[in-house]
Amino acid sequence: MRAPTLEELAHGHDPAADPFRVLAALRAEGPVHRVHIPGSGNAWLVVTREAARAALSDPRLRNDIRHSATWETDGGHAIGRNMLQSDPPHHTRLRRLVAGRFAPGRIAALRPGIGTVARRLLDRLPDTGHADLVSGYALPLPVTVICDLLGVPVADRAAFHTWSNELVMPTGAETAGAAAAALTGYLTELIAEKAGAPDGSLLADLTRNAEDGTAPEELLGMAFLLLVAGHETTVNLISATVHSLLTHPRQLALLRADPDLAGAAVEESLRFNSPVHSSAFRFAAEPMELAGTRVAAGDAVLVSLAAASRDPLAFPDPDRFDITRRPQGHLAFGHGAHHCLGAPLARAEGVIALRLLLERHPGLALAAAPETLVWRSSTLLRGLTALPVRLDGAAHRP
Numbered sequence: 001m002r003a004p005t006l007e008e009l010a011h012g013h014d015p016a017a018d019p020f021r022v023l024a025a026l027r028a029e030g031p032v033h034r035v036h037i038p039g040s041g042n043a044w045l046v047v048t049r050e051a052a053r054a055a056l057s058d059p060r061l062r063n064d065i066r067h068s069a070t071w072e073t074d075g076g077h078a079i080g081r082n083m084l085q086s087d088p089p090h091h092t093r094l095r096r097l098v099a100g101r102f103a104p105g106r107i108a109a110l111r112p113g114i115g116t117v118a119r120r121l122l123d124r125l126p127d128t129g130h131a132d133l134v135s136g137y138a139l140p141l142p143v144t145v146i147c148d149l150l151g152v153p154v155a156d157r158a159a160f161h162t163w164s165n166e167l168v169m170p171t172g173a174e175t176a177g178a179a180a181a182a183l184t185g186y187l188t189e190l191i192a193e194k195a196g197a198p199d200g201s202l203l204a205d206l207t208r209n210a211e212d213g214t215a216p217e218e219l220l221g222m223a224f225l226l227l228v229a230g231h232e233t234t235v236n237l238i239s240a241t242v243h244s245l246l247t248h249p250r251q252l253a254l255l256r257a258d259p260d261l262a263g264a265a266v267e268e269s270l271r272f273n274s275p276v277h278s279s280a281f282r283f284a285a286e287p288m289e290l291a292g293t294r295v296a297a298g299d300a301v302l303v304s305l306a307a308a309s310r311d312p313l314a315f316p317d318p319d320r321f322d323i324t325r326r327p328q329g330h331l332a333f334g335h336g337a338h339h340c341l342g343a344p345l346a347r348a349e350g351v352i353a354l355r356l357l358l359e360r361h362p363g364l365a366l367a368a369a370p371e372t373l374v375w376r377s378s379t380l381l382r383g384l385t386a387l388p389v390r391l392d393g394a395a396h397r398p
Helices: 020-029 049-056 090-102 104-124 133-138 140-150 154-168 173-196 202-212 216-229 232-246 249-257 259-273 343-360
Strands: 032-037 041-046 128-132 282-284 288-290 293-295 300-303 375-377 382-384 388-392
Touching: 032 300, 041 049, 049 288, 049 300, 090 104, 090 202, 090 216, 104 133, 104 140, 104 343, 128 133, 133 140, 133 232, 133 343, 140 154, 140 202, 140 216, 140 232, 140 343, 154 173, 154 216, 154 232, 173 202, 173 216, 202 216, 216 232, 232 249, 232 259, 232 343, 232 382, 249 259, 249 343, 259 343
Parallel strands: 041 300
Antiparallel strands: 032 041, 128 388, 282 300, 288 293, 375 382
16 A cells, blocks of 8 residues: 655645655654655655664664565666665675775865865856856865866766766656666776776776775776765755855854854754755665564665754754754764765865855845745755855955
8 A cells, every 4th residue: 555655744835845844743743654755665754863863773774775575676777886775794895995085084185175176166156146056156066076086077077967966866767767877887987997097086096996806886886876975965065054044144144253153054054954855765674663663574764864853852943043053963964884974075065165155255145035946855865956146245356
């Protein structure tokens, strides 16, 4: 029997524009609910922070789709075998290959370069007038950073983002399949190129690991995951943080008065906006109980990071955006073995992007009514399609 979708449970309210209302209603009724995910089938949705942390660290819930009771094929959209689709010990081995590159110390060394990219993008925006902050700033900044890190040629980056965006927020099965095929072909050629002419990039380093037992499909999956996860989520983080500040004038005033609050603003935005809306699907490897709910072997489980990070038992007045909150324990980067490897990089990009933007444009303001903005969402992600702003580069003019 098909369970209701979140759209149906929202009773006419658009959950893409504001998913937190329906998630709060579900959370008030209990920690786990049966829902239908279009294109994927029924799943157990976890909506409280306590149950979410338990689910994300429960070894009986596996990321490998082959534990699903309904699994037959990957649907044609999977690209290689990556960390997100793997469980220990395979996940542990794959993560170890790249963990050092994303350690806090290595990310600290990248900060000057991130700042250079951000300033260059700000230089391209007009000093005054209107601009779309997503296409002009929030998108190209993380795309440039992750592509530089992995060694993706500049000329290929626009096409790469188009394929990536279609895969994480698909507009249809046919277009997603075409994007997967195109990206698979491109990454296969790029990996071969790096193997033949090492250039010091992370992708070139990974090709050397192929000689140490990393299978070709694992190398392909790693390249795909790092490139896609390395920018799609950060685009949403930067744009949603600016949006929240511009729609909460008192919070923006606090940040303008004390730019050192940029880190706190990004952290609160991670909790409040949840750029990664839910975990990847987990599958019960055996019959189990999850927060009092019986889950059959092979059942799919989806952890709502957005709902968990607005749980009032963990965060008082959770629907209030407050950059002085210090929201310890939010689940924006997940929890457990699959805690986001790129969290230090995302935080660094978010803080640098925010500080430099407000430094350059102290009078930054929305150029559209908040209710007219369009939010694009998928099972995993949620973000603005565009963020029209009015620029005031008073700090940049001589």
